[in-house]
Amino acid sequence: MKNSIAERVRDFLKIYPPFDLLNAKKLLDIAKEVVIIYLEKGDVLFKEGANFNNHFYMVRDGAISLTNANKNDQEIVSISDTGDIFGVRPLVAQENYKLTASAHEESIVYGIPIGSFQQAAENNSKVYKYLITAFATNAYDAYTTKETQQIFIDYLPNNSQDIANFQTANYTKKPITCSTSSSLKNAALKMSKNKIGYIIVIDDTKKPVGIITNSDIKNKIATGLFPIDTAVTHIMTSPVITSKKDLTVADAQLQMIKHNVAHLCITKDGTVNSRLVGVLTNHDILVSLGNNPSAILKEIIRAKRTKKLRSIRLKANTLLKNYLEQNIPISHIITVISKINDAITVRAIEIALPKMPTPPPVKFSWLATGSQGRKEQLLFTDQDNALVFEDVPKAQYKETQAYFLELSKHITKSLNKIGFEYCEADMMASNEAWCKSISEWKNQFKDWILKPDEKAVLLSSIFFDYNLVYGSQKLIDQLTNTIYNTLENSVSFNKLLAQDAVKSPSPLGFFKQFLVEKNGDQKDLFNIKNRGLMPLIDAARVLALSKQIKGINNTFERYEKLAEIEPNNKELYESCSYAFKALTKFKTKQGLRHNTSGKFIDLETLTKEEKLKLKRCFKPIDEIQKTLILRFDLKTLPI
Structure with a gap:
C-alpha cells in the first residue's frame, strides 16, 4: 500500500540540496521516517546548550529563527526559510546545540532522521561536501566565523596560499595514452607529436597500468639498455599512483611528495581498478598555485605593457570563478578582487606617467568611484574615476588641468584596453568636470550638499563613494573632512x-x-x-x-x-x-x-x-x- 504522506514529503525534499543528490528510493526511505512538526509563532524546537537529538531539520513552511544568547537578550543570527536545513550540529559534530531554534512565524518543520540520512548518503561524497561547504561558509550566520574555527577548521582557508591549496586541482581531461601492445617507438612518436613529456599505458578496459616519461626514454633507451622497438610494458613505471577527480591542490601535493612522483593518474573511482579519466602533473600544480592573489599581484607589478595587464586581469576572472565554485566566503572574494583591481589601476598609472613630456607639475590623487570606489567591483564594468590635484595660482590652473587631463586620457585608455569600458556618461578623470584642484573639488561637494537638486543627488551617489587608488592621501583627507563638515550644516541633503x-x-x-x-x-x-x-x-x-x-x-x-x-x-x-x-x-x-x-x-x-x-x-x-x-x-x- 502506498504511503501518500511519505511520497509528498519525498517530492518536497527532492527539490532542495542535499536531498536532490540522493536517488528516489533512498529518498523515499528517509521520507517514511520524517517527523512532521507544527510550530506556532514563538514555539521552541531546541534550546542552546541542550543535548543533541537524532534529527536535523528542514523548513517546510514558515520561518525558523536561530538565536544566540548574549548578556541582555536573544540575538537573532539567522532565519531559515522554506527549503533551508538547520540544526545540523548533531549530524557533523555530535555536540550540544549552540543556538536556540524557535518559530519566527507559524511554521511546519520536517525532522530528518540522522541515522536514515547517513545510511542513504553513505559513500556519497557530494552530499557531505555540500553540507561542509554550505555550512562552513554560510555568511548569513553572524556566528559563522567562530563556529567554523571549531567545526570546520580543516576546510576553511586562512590566507591567499591556503585558498590556492583549498581549490580543486585542475587536471588534463584528455590524456595521451597508448595500449600495452604498443612499442616504445610508437609511444615516443605520439609523445613527440603532442609535445608532452609522458604517456600513460592503459589496458583493454582503459585502466592505467603504467607511465613512460622522457626520463625513462633517456635512461633506458638512449643508454642502450633496451632497443627502440621494445614493448612499452618493459620500460614503463608500474603501478601508477592514482587519485579521485575532486582532490584538492594540497592533497595532490601531498601524494606527489609521498610517492616521489610528478604525475597522478585520475581515475573514475580513484583506484587503479577503474577507467582513466585524466592526468594531473606537477606542472598543473604549479599553474594552480600561480593563479592566486599573491602571484597575480607580483605579475601586475612586473607588467610593462597594458596588453600584459589585460591577460593578468583575465586570470583574476578565473580566480574569481574558482573561488565561487569552492564556496569561498564572498566577503573574502570581494576583498581579494578589489585589491587586484586597484593594483591594475596603479600599474596603468605608472605605465602612463612616462608617456607625459614632464613629471606631474604638482601632487595629485587618482580616485576610483562607483563600484570600484566601494571596493565591490568583481566583474568587468564601466569606468568611474576622478582626479584631484594640488592648488596652483589662478594663472597656472588651465595649464595644470590640461596636463592632468592628458594624463587621465592615457590612463582611461589603458583601463579600456584592459577590459573596463569607458563610462557612457563620461564620468571619468579625462573629463574636465571630474579633473579639478582640491579647492575646486571642495567647492563642488559643498555645492552638491548645500544646494541639492536631482542632479546633485545622482552625482553624489557616484562620487561620494570614492577610494584613493594612487597619489596623495593628504589631498583626500582634506576633501573628506570638507564633506563631513559641510554635511553637519545641511538638513535637507541627507533627506534627499x-x-x-x-x-x-x-x-x-x-x-x-x-x-x-x-x-x-x-x-x-x-x-x-x-x-x-x-x-x-x-x-x-x-x-x-x-x-x-x-x-x-x-x-x-x-x-x-x-x-x-x-x-x-x-x-x-x-x-x-x-x-x-x-x-x-x-x-x-x-x-x-x-x-x-x-x-x-x-x-x-x-x-x-x-x-x-x-x-x-x-x-x-x-x-x-x-x-x-x-x-x-x-x-x-x-x-
Whole structure:
C-alpha cells in the first residue's frame, strides 16, 4: 500500500540540496521516517546548550529563527526559510546545540532522521561536501566565523596560499595514452607529436597500468639498455599512483611528495581498478598555485605593457570563478578582487606617467568611484574615476588641468584596453568636470550638499563613494573632512539622499512575483542590480553619511559598522549585510555563466531553489526602506 504522506514529503525534499543528490528510493526511505512538526509563532524546537537529538531539520513552511544568547537578550543570527536545513550540529559534530531554534512565524518543520540520512548518503561524497561547504561558509550566520574555527577548521582557508591549496586541482581531461601492445617507438612518436613529456599505458578496459616519461626514454633507451622497438610494458613505471577527480591542490601535493612522483593518474573511482579519466602533473600544480592573489599581484607589478595587464586581469576572472565554485566566503572574494583591481589601476598609472613630456607639475590623487570606489567591483564594468590635484595660482590652473587631463586620457585608455569600458556618461578623470584642484573639488561637494537638486543627488551617489587608488592621501583627507563638515550644516541633503534610496520599491510585486522589465531589449528580464543591490547600496550610503562614518565605503562593511553603533537595529543591519553579499554572489555567478555583467537575469533559467533564495534576500530591502522613511521623515518631503 502506498504511503501518500511519505511520497509528498519525498517530492518536497527532492527539490532542495542535499536531498536532490540522493536517488528516489533512498529518498523515499528517509521520507517514511520524517517527523512532521507544527510550530506556532514563538514555539521552541531546541534550546542552546541542550543535548543533541537524532534529527536535523528542514523548513517546510514558515520561518525558523536561530538565536544566540548574549548578556541582555536573544540575538537573532539567522532565519531559515522554506527549503533551508538547520540544526545540523548533531549530524557533523555530535555536540550540544549552540543556538536556540524557535518559530519566527507559524511554521511546519520536517525532522530528518540522522541515522536514515547517513545510511542513504553513505559513500556519497557530494552530499557531505555540500553540507561542509554550505555550512562552513554560510555568511548569513553572524556566528559563522567562530563556529567554523571549531567545526570546520580543516576546510576553511586562512590566507591567499591556503585558498590556492583549498581549490580543486585542475587536471588534463584528455590524456595521451597508448595500449600495452604498443612499442616504445610508437609511444615516443605520439609523445613527440603532442609535445608532452609522458604517456600513460592503459589496458583493454582503459585502466592505467603504467607511465613512460622522457626520463625513462633517456635512461633506458638512449643508454642502450633496451632497443627502440621494445614493448612499452618493459620500460614503463608500474603501478601508477592514482587519485579521485575532486582532490584538492594540497592533497595532490601531498601524494606527489609521498610517492616521489610528478604525475597522478585520475581515475573514475580513484583506484587503479577503474577507467582513466585524466592526468594531473606537477606542472598543473604549479599553474594552480600561480593563479592566486599573491602571484597575480607580483605579475601586475612586473607588467610593462597594458596588453600584459589585460591577460593578468583575465586570470583574476578565473580566480574569481574558482573561488565561487569552492564556496569561498564572498566577503573574502570581494576583498581579494578589489585589491587586484586597484593594483591594475596603479600599474596603468605608472605605465602612463612616462608617456607625459614632464613629471606631474604638482601632487595629485587618482580616485576610483562607483563600484570600484566601494571596493565591490568583481566583474568587468564601466569606468568611474576622478582626479584631484594640488592648488596652483589662478594663472597656472588651465595649464595644470590640461596636463592632468592628458594624463587621465592615457590612463582611461589603458583601463579600456584592459577590459573596463569607458563610462557612457563620461564620468571619468579625462573629463574636465571630474579633473579639478582640491579647492575646486571642495567647492563642488559643498555645492552638491548645500544646494541639492536631482542632479546633485545622482552625482553624489557616484562620487561620494570614492577610494584613493594612487597619489596623495593628504589631498583626500582634506576633501573628506570638507564633506563631513559641510554635511553637519545641511538638513535637507541627507533627506534627499534617503528619498532617492527609497524610490525603487521592493523587487517583488503584490503576489510575491518578481518585477521584470516591461519593454526594450531587456523585456521580461529581472534587473538584479537596480532592484536588488542598488536599494541596499543607497541606503547604506545615506545612513553612513548621517552617522559621520568615515573611511568605510564598502556596502556590507557599512552595514556591519552600523550594527556596531546601533545595537537596537543590529538584526536589520546584519540581514542587509547578508542580503547584499548574497545578491552580489548571485549576480557575479550569473555574469560568469553568461559572459555578461550579470545585471539582467532571465528568471526562466533559475531553479526553484534559486528563486526562493533570491526572495529571501529581498526581505531586508523593504525593512531598511521603512527605516529610512521614519528616520528622515520622508513623508514630509515633496515627491
